[in-house]
Amino acid sequence: MKKRTTIDDVAREAGVSRQTVSRAMNGMDGISVHTRDRVLETIDDLGYRPSRLARGMASSQSQTIGLIIGNIIDPAQANVVRGLNDAAEAKNHNVFLRNSDNIAARELEALKSLTAENVDGIVITSPSLPAKTLTSFADQNCPIVVVHREVTAKHVSSITTNTERATRTVVEYLIGAGHQHIGLITRMGDVEQIRHVWGYKETLVNRNLPYCSSRIAQADTNLKGGYEAAYKLLSKDKNLTAIATYNDLMALGAMKACADLGRAVPADVSIIGYDDIEFASHIKPSLTTLRFQGYDIGCSAFERLMEMINRPEEDFPPVILNIELVIRDSTCTIY
Amino acid sequence: MKKRTTIDDVAREAGVSRQTVSRAMNGMDGISVHTRDRVLETIDDLGYRPSRLARGMASSQSQTIGLIIGNIIDPAQANVVRGLNDAAEAKNHNVFLRNSDNIAARELEALKSLTAENVDGIVITSPSLPAKTLTSFADQNCPIVVVHREVTAKHVSSITTNTERATRTVVEYLIGAGHQHIGLITRMGDVEQIRHVWGYKETLVNRNLPYCSSRIAQADTNLKGGYEAAYKLLSKDKNLTAIATYNDLMALGAMKACADLGRAVPADVSIIGYDDIEFASHIKPSLTTLRFQGYDIGCSAFERLMEMINRPEEDFPPVILNIELVIRDSTCTIY
DNA sequence: CTAAACTACGTGAACGCTCACGGTCAGTTT
DNA sequence: AAACTGACCGTGAGCGTTCACGTAGTTTAG
Known part of the structure; x- marks a missing residue:
């Protein structure tokens, strides 16, 4: 050699x-x-x-950032990776990828490992870790951009979608289409802390419809989780005519559950996703969903991180994106 | 700070x-x-x-590897990333991710950038670059594991699936099910160089069925590519009763094309994929496909790379995996 | 009883860069 | 003619580790 x-x-x-x-x-x-x-x-x-190593040693800028992601198999999250990667590549940066499987312990390990790697900054999507832990790392000369959760602190900045509002839009749309019995499939965690649930509950209450927690199912945010949650929900409550889900993966899982239970989509049950992954428009029936611009968000996250690195003392306000409802064939009007 | x-x-x-x-x-x-x-x-x-930087400087071992992947949006490839990441994490290594979009120029740029990063080794899946270029990097104290293409050289090792044989299995299966007019959707590139095509052609010839190149469509290896290829194929040749594809993404695209053209799957057209991504079993009709163990291959690629790093002078024989046909509902027997 | 060997540490150099200086030599100013 | 520029380039130190030694003190062997 x-x-x-x-x-x-x-x-x-x-x-x-x-x-x-x-x-x-x-x-x-x-x-x-x-x-x-x-x-x-x-x-x-x-x-x-x-050598970037030597350059990093001498200049204390490694031109390297870390990205901690929940589940790379999810095309919506993969899109964030792609956007961030492309943006980084354009600015001559390299990125360390870490998959956390949404497990807090692995997330912490990733955070430790990345700071040891002298990264200039970290982007973390859907963190399970408490804000306090995040800021403790951010204070060690390592700015953090958080995607999908709102965290405000010194050296921490967040980019989120307006999940609460988006969910209101979804539920409003379903109610407008004649649905009275709407289920919700969402992620694990304390129900009271999930914005997705807030929007759901708020809209039902506003429209004088009963809110009952038995119509909420929590599961892992993937195909299997969506399948199981929908299966449980539909078996338990025969009146449900619509289900809103946490992401497209869960929605697709839910559609499979409907098929297995002999419930037609959308004739018997309307299903609504969240993300608009490419598959959503390629399946039958095509999926009604909310469009999450993963690629752009990945880019923005990188740009934001660069700004934070270059101007460490500045405070950066959170970015909150509105997202749009895309109506397709997995939902329909009833009565 | x-x-x-x-x-x-x-x-x-x-x-x-x-x-x-x-x-x-x-x-x-x-x-x-x-x-x-x-x-x-x-x-x-x-x-x-x-500090890993300092440690890397002093020991000339950065505990860091690079992964160059074609398209992270493809769940089959994302699975490789996940497997490799998990294996690396277990061995206290970090990995740089690079998305090449299957563009040779970007792949080269990634290779350059990663070597500048002093990575201990590189894993590259489905490289577009010629073997010569790969080996020139491998000689610079940077072993390379190639997934999905067979390359044998000093400091280069490969892990591939037996694509040719797998394709033979697929076509044999279709012929056995009564199909005489079988189309093939494959990737871009010189047709003569694609193993996928070899297996297809060989089987047809062996079974005394006509091989005509107009039944082969080449496209980008994603949903859109699969859709367009299938659309073209089915519009041009009304006799086709089956299509074998390069990966599941293309197969799903092809199914959409069938729907849009009013051809029922599998009654009118049988579709067969390649990869067995999780979606494959979750759609309707569920997809007949070949099972590619992405996660395990990611792990193996990492293990292999470690061996190459630890024993630089040793030669490692290529690993060729056989993969299994999973028959589901997107294919059927005719006559 | 002394030489050798072993245990448990410490020290300077090196890895390959950048940073903060310092120096040289032309041309220009006083 | 002396002093001052400014454009151009070189030098030593340092980033935070590991590596290859060096060196006490203690034990073992002949």
């Missing part, structure tokens, strides 16, 4: 000092065009690539 | 030298149990975490 070519090799070859090579490749001034060209040429000849 | 605590801080606090701290935390010998405990305790008290 060949030994790595260093900046000194280039310097020797070009007949200049290390610093001049550094000046040439980093576009600094204090160097003539002539020498710059010559240095750049020898860099090319030798196939030299500066 | 707090300044980072270094090994010297710990040493000072514990009243020992740097090296002794290093010995304590790395489980080396040449240190008494008593001092080790005391050092470990102060490490804990100070919340010290060794």
Whole structure:
């Protein structure tokens, strides 16, 4: 194996000092065009690539960030990864990926491991960890952007969708379509703390419809979870004519449950998702859902993180995005 | 922001030298149990975490690897990411993720960027780059594991599925079910170079069925690509009763095309996928497909890479996995 | 009883860069 | 002619570790 070519090799070859090579490749001034060209040429000849490790050591900026994600299999989350990756690539940054499976302990481990990696910042989606823990890491010279939860603190910034409002829109739409008995499939956790539930409850109460917690099912936010939750809900309560879900994966799981239970979608049960993953429009019946712009959010998260790194003392207000309802064939009007 | 605590801080606090701290935390010998405990305790008290950058500089082992993937949105590929991530996490390694979108130029850029990052090794799935380019990187002290393509060279090792054989199984199965006019949807590239096509062609010829290239459609390996390819194929050739595809995403796209063209699946057209993503069994009709164990392959790729890093001079034979046909409802017997 | 071997530490150098200086030499000003 | 620029380039130190030694003190062997 060949030994790595260093900046000194280039310097020797070009007949200049290390610093001049550094000046040439980093576009600094204090160097003539002539020498710059010559240095750049020898860099090319030798196939030299500066070591990011060494650069990070010397400059205490690693040009590297961490991304902690709940479940990479979920296309909606994968889209965030893709957006963030593309944005990072454009700015010559690399990203460490960590999959937490929505387990707090793994999230903590990821946080520790990434700070040891001297990342310049971290993006974390749907954290399970308490805000306090997050801020303790953020204070260690490691700004954090939180997606999907609202956290406000020094060196922490958040990008969220207006889940509560979106859920109100969904339930309003269902009620407007004649549905009176609406179930909700949502994520695990304390029901009182879930915005998804807030929007659901609020709308029912506003419209003078009964709110009963037995119509809420909690499960893992994937196909299997959606299937099981819907199965339970529909078996228990024969009156349900509509179910709103936490994400498209759960919605697709719910549709399978309907099929297995012999309930037609949307004739017997209307199903509504959340995310608008590409599959949503490719299945039969196509899925009514809320459009979450994962790719764009990934980009924004990166941009925001860069701003926080460059201006550490500034406070950044949370970004709250509204999302749009996309009506397709998995829902219908009744009566 | 707090300044980072270094090994010297710990040493000072514990009243020992740097090296002794290093010995304590790395489980080396040449240190008494008593001092080790005391050092470990102060490490804990100070919340010290060794810098991976510095460690990488000093030891020329960054405990970091790179993963270059074609399309993270594809659940089959996401599964590889997940498997590799979990395996890496267990061995205290971090992984840089790069999405290439199957574009050779981006793949090259990723390769350059990752080597600059001093990764210990790289895993790359479905590379578009020629083997020569790959080996040139592998020679620079950076072993490479290639998934999904067979490449044999020094410091390069590959893990592939027996695509040719799998495709033969698929086509044999379809012929056995009475299908005479079988289409193939595959990826872009030189048709003669694609194993998927080899298996298809070979089986038709063996069974004395006509092989005509107009029954092969090439497209991007995603939902949209599958849709367009199937649409074209089915519009052009009314006799087709079955289509084998390159992956499940394309198969799902093809099913949508059938729906839009008014062709029932499987009554009019049998569709067969490749990967067995979780969706495959959750849609209606459920998809007949080949089971690709993405998660396990991700794990294996990591393990293999570790072996290559630890024993650089050894040659590792390619791993070729056989994969199994899972028959569901998107295919049926005709006549 | 002394040489050798072992135990338990400490010290300088190195990894490959950047940063903050310092220096040189032309041209320009006083 | 001396002093002051400013453009250009070089030098030492340092980032936080590990590595290869070096060195006491203690035990073992001949």
